[in-house]
Amino acid sequence: MKDITIDYALRATWQSVARMYNEEAKNFGTTMAVGFTLLSIDPKTGTPSTSLGPKMGMEATSLSRILKSMEEKGLITRKPNPEDGRGVLIYLTPFGLEKREDSKDVVLRFNEVVRQNVSEEELNNFFKVMETINGLISEKKIYSRNTKLNNNHHQ
Amino acid sequence: MKDITIDYALRATWQSVARMYNEEAKNFGTTMAVGFTLLSIDPKTGTPSTSLGPKMGMEATSLSRILKSMEEKGLITRKPNPEDGRGVLIYLTPFGLEKREDSKDVVLRFNEVVRQNVSEEELNNFFKVMETINGLISEKKIYSRNTKLNNNHHQ
DNA sequence: AAAATTTATTATGCATGCATAATAAATTTT
């Protein structure tokens, strides 16, 4: 198992989680991405859509499309933000709240089961390694500064 | 940092790796997925396309589309498999080989830098947790057996 | 051997992420 790369393991693991989340979400008529979005919306007050991107690690442009389809499906309503003429406030419909709870169950169950099968120390270490990876990338410690120069490595 | 869920950390980390890989790949005119595919193709002999899916953790149907675009871009050629009239053998073109080397550099660099910043023990543990997660999912230990029944949890 | 099943591939549609471009509304500079 040590002959696989770190990226491969990460990708395979994330993809298997995503596949599972999507299958579960299908049972109640949504998708993983819709579920994540529902969970980022405050069920009580209007949520400015600007707050969703950072919370979910998504670009505003990706979100815009998801919000549009969620509105069409009757999960949310979008109202102009009275405090900012450019902005939008997101509200859950009762239907959206229902699906939010369903989504929450799936996420909680996954996290619970993993925690039951991994020691706290292992989990802390797991988070730490991911933080390290994220840090290395955001600090540009991995990007090649000289990709162009390296282009002929091989011949 | 402990207030984020396991799925969120995994997703964010994988996405940041993917974003970085795609930016790097853009420098030499490919994408991450194309790079992974190139790396799964044997540079010396024809690779049956059936072997790619399992190696890459992708559905044959997803691959088919990528292979098509790779052929159009001149990275590979597809020839009928003489041993199986249904199958196809993939060959790298010289151009494809070049891009394969570029892709390899990026993957090697990422893995190298991460290893320089994480102890071997931490890395082993990291792999172990991912194996556990994958195992739990493939053994269906996470899926709800009773999603339908749970649907009304909330009211 | 003929019929039924499985396997390999492709085409298509849908969802999702990114990038880019456009637009309108703030905000900051001058």
Added chain:
DNA sequence: AAAATTTATTATGCATGCATAATAAATTTT
């Protein structure tokens, strides 16, 4: 205050993953 810049949003195009359906070639059953 007017001009320039930034910010929030949307539309669109491209890539990628999945699912489903269709087709042709093996393989297995009968």
